[in-house]
Amino acid sequence: MNDEQNTMKLASAEPVEGPGLPVSPQPLPQQIAAHLRHQIIHDVLKPGERIREQPLSAELNVSRTPLRDALKILSVERLVDLPPNRGAIVTDLGIEELRDLLRVYSSLEALGGELACERMTLADLALIHRHQDGMLQAYQHQDRLSYFRSNQAFHLGIIAASRNAPLIEVHHHLNLRLYRVRYLAIMQHRSWTFVSNQHEAILTALDRRDGPLLGRLLVEHLSGAWQAIATLEAKAKGEIASGEAPSAETA
Numbered sequence: 001m002n003d004e005q006n007t008m009k010l011a012s013a014e015p016v017e018g019p020g021l022p023v024s025p026q027p028l029p030q031q032i033a034a035h036l037r038h039q040i041i042h043d044v045l046k047p048g049e050r051i052r053e054q055p056l057s058a059e060l061n062v063s064r065t066p067l068r069d070a071l072k073i074l075s076v077e078r079l080v081d082l083p084p085n086r087g088a089i090v091t092d093l094g095i096e097e098l099r100d101l102l103r104v105y106s107s108l109e110a111l112g113g114e115l116a117c118e119r120m121t122l123a124d125l126a127l128i129h130r131h132q133d134g135m136l137q138a139y140q141h142q143d144r145l146s147y148f149r150s151n152q153a154f155h156l157g158i159i160a161a162s163r164n165a166p167l168i169e170v171h172h173h174l175n176l177r178l179y180r181v182r183y184l185a186i187m188q189h190r191s192w193t194f195v196s197n198q199h200e201a202i203l204t205a206l207d208r209r210d211g212p213l214l215g216r217l218l219v220e221h222l223s224g225a226w227q228a229i230a231t232l233e234a235k236a237k238g239e240i241a242s243g244e245a246p247s248a249e250t251a
Contacts, residue, residue, distance in 0.1 A: 041183060202221065
């Protein structure tokens with residue numbers, strides 16, 4: 001099968017390049033990377049798991065050359081490790097590294113919110129409101145995956161409205177590395193009302209262009225990600241059984 005046919009096969013499998021965004025026609029390595037990225041950040045491929053090239057290339061019906069190029073892309077994103085003579089391994093971030101990443105991420109969220117209040121257009125604001133509407137619709141249908149994707153789009157919309165290219169770039173890379181933690185937080189929490197109430201408060205601050213308040217609310221909103229990290233730490237220590245994670249309220 002040629003590369004064009006392979007591209008069609010991967011696109012039909014609906015890999016995602018980011019939160020909920022279907023892959024547009026791209027070179028084959030980028031499409032394979034998007035497919036694997038989706039599996040990593042949605043916890044299908046687990047931290048520390050080896051990515052076996054031969055069965056994966058057969059599954060995707062691609063040669064190993066574009067697959068290896070895709071793994072190099074994910075290595076640059078620090079989603080995959082490529083130790084010598086051992087193949088590719090899904091990056092297993094330590095608890096302290098996750099905490100350090102989240103501390104920086106929290107600061108970027110706060111700064112992004114403050115800048116968005118200064119720089120956003122009415123079109124930016126309308127788009128963020130539509131993402132909130134998407135969350136509410138997903139809640140009504142009890143569709144957690146769509147709920148999470150709309151939640152991600154909501155927050156990324158605020159960052160995009162900051163109109164600060166360096167901030168957006170750094171936030172994007174940290175978001176990729178923390179995506180799994182925030183995904184687990186949404187999958188674990190039992191009450192969605194708390195999340196909805198926090199989003200309403202965030203929207204109110206955004207509507208009023210109250211940057212300092214919005215920054216504080218966005219930092220507080222990451223409590224679920226902190227809880228998810230605590231859950232991962234407890235599981236690693238064997239303090240709680242798998243599947244019995246305490247609920248995280250938001251992400």
